[in-house]
Amino acid sequence: xxxxxxxxxxxxxxxxxxxxxxxxxxxxxxxxxxxxxxxxxxxxxxxxxxxxxxxxxxxxxxxxxxxxxxxxxxxxxxxxxxxxxxxxxxxxxxxxxxxxxxxxxxxxxxxxxxxxxxxxxxxxxxxxxxxxxxxxxxxxxxxxxxxxxxxxxxxxxxxxxxxxxxxxxxxxxxxxxxxxxxxxxxxxxxxxxxxxxxxxxxxxxxxxxxxxxxxxxxxxxxxxxxxxxxxxxxxxxxxxxxxxxxxxxxxxxxxxxxxxxxxxxxxxxxxxxxxxxxxxxxxxxxxxxxxxxxxxxxxxxxxxxxxxxxxxxxxxxxxxxxx
Numbered sequence: 001x002x003x004x005x006x007x008x009x010x011x012x013x014x015x016x017x018x019x020x021x022x023x024x025x026x027x028x029x030x031x032x033x034x035x036x037x038x039x040x041x042x043x044x045x046x047x048x049x050x051x052x053x054x055x056x057x058x059x060x061x062x063x064x065x066x067x068x069x070x071x072x073x074x075x076x077x078x079x080x081x082x083x084x085x086x087x088x089x090x091x092x093x094x095x096x097x098x099x100x101x102x103x104x105x106x107x108x109x110x111x112x113x114x115x116x117x118x119x120x121x122x123x124x125x126x127x128x129x130x131x132x133x134x135x136x137x138x139x140x141x142x143x144x145x146x147x148x149x150x151x152x153x154x155x156x157x158x159x160x161x162x163x164x165x166x167x168x169x170x171x172x173x174x175x176x177x178x179x180x181x182x183x184x185x186x187x188x189x190x191x192x193x194x195x196x197x198x199x200x201x202x203x204x205x206x207x208x209x210x211x212x213x214x215x216x217x218x219x220x221x222x223x224x225x226x227x228x229x230x231x232x233x234x235x236x237x238x239x240x241x242x243x244x245x246x247x248x249x250x251x252x253x254x255x256x257x258x259x260x261x262x263x264x265x266x267x268x269x270x271x272x273x274x275x276x277x278x279x280x281x282x283x284x285x286x287x288x289x290x291x292x293x294x295x296x297x298x299x300x301x302x303x304x305x306x307x308x309x310x311x312x313x314x315x316x317x318x319x320x321x322x323x
Contacts, residue, residue: 033050039185039186051119052119073121155217223288225248289305
């Protein structure tokens with residue numbers, strides 16, 4: 001456990017190169033999502049406007065995609081058709097442990113002859129309670145395919161909350177890599193909430209990833225934010241960013257706890273950048289979840305309350321345990 005934070009930062013240092021390798025292997029450009037998201041946690045409700053730009057390799061006719069069956073499409077892009085309901089399979093993604101993905105509906109759509117983009121406007125309720133899914137380990141984390149709740153929001157690839165496109169050769173959905181820009185708004189009852197996702201923070205509740213990703217996360221709750229800036233120890237010519245925004249987003253205000261994590265993150269970055277290369281993102285965030293998790297995502301980590309406090313105790317024991 002003393003090396004969890006170290007491992008998460010190491011994974012982030014390597015993720016940019018791995019993502020690029022995946023793009024090269026797939027020999028295609030990523031799908032881009034321009035997302036405007038409205039969330040009403042008290043009613044488990046989400047509304048999304050997604051402008052999607054597809055690589056030319058997808059063609060223009062009979063383009064297939066899937067979307068969570070609880071999300072109803074409200075507009076009608078060209079020749080949009082509901083094809084059927086997809087069988088419920090295992091969730092995939094870097095943090096999955098054998099749980100089921102959300103049930104989804106298959107659609108097909110045609111593109112305009114003059115554009116590779118189209119817009120979807122959809123909404124609905126997403127609430128899959130957390131539950132233990134692994135019989136192998138009694139202490140394994142509880143999982144959900146996606147939840148919007150008064151305690152918080154957790155959406156990932158298994159939630160099928162943004163369209164996932166069907167590969168014409170395999171017939172499988174969700175193999176594409178994506179880039180995105182996302183703006184998140186909250187209902188009046190959650191006006192103090194804030195969101196977290198991968199990539200760069202452009203403004204409060206506004207996120208962008210130009211790095212290709214396997215999925216788009218949406219994490220949200222009423223957080224107390226603590227921040228510092230890490231200045232790269234690398235020469236200017238080797239830096240990905242001059243400064244990295246280091247964040248701790250806690251559900252309960254705790255400046256002493258936050259300070260320990262901010263300091264530890266900065267020290268790890270200073271230690272490993274000369275060994276592994278420039279940290280590829282403009283932020284690293286420790287985010288407190290509303291159930292026990294130990295998830296690592298590109299540019300942030302999502303940890304449960306007990307895990308955060310256990311790691312804090314170990315950080316306090318002695319600095320030598322961190323290295």
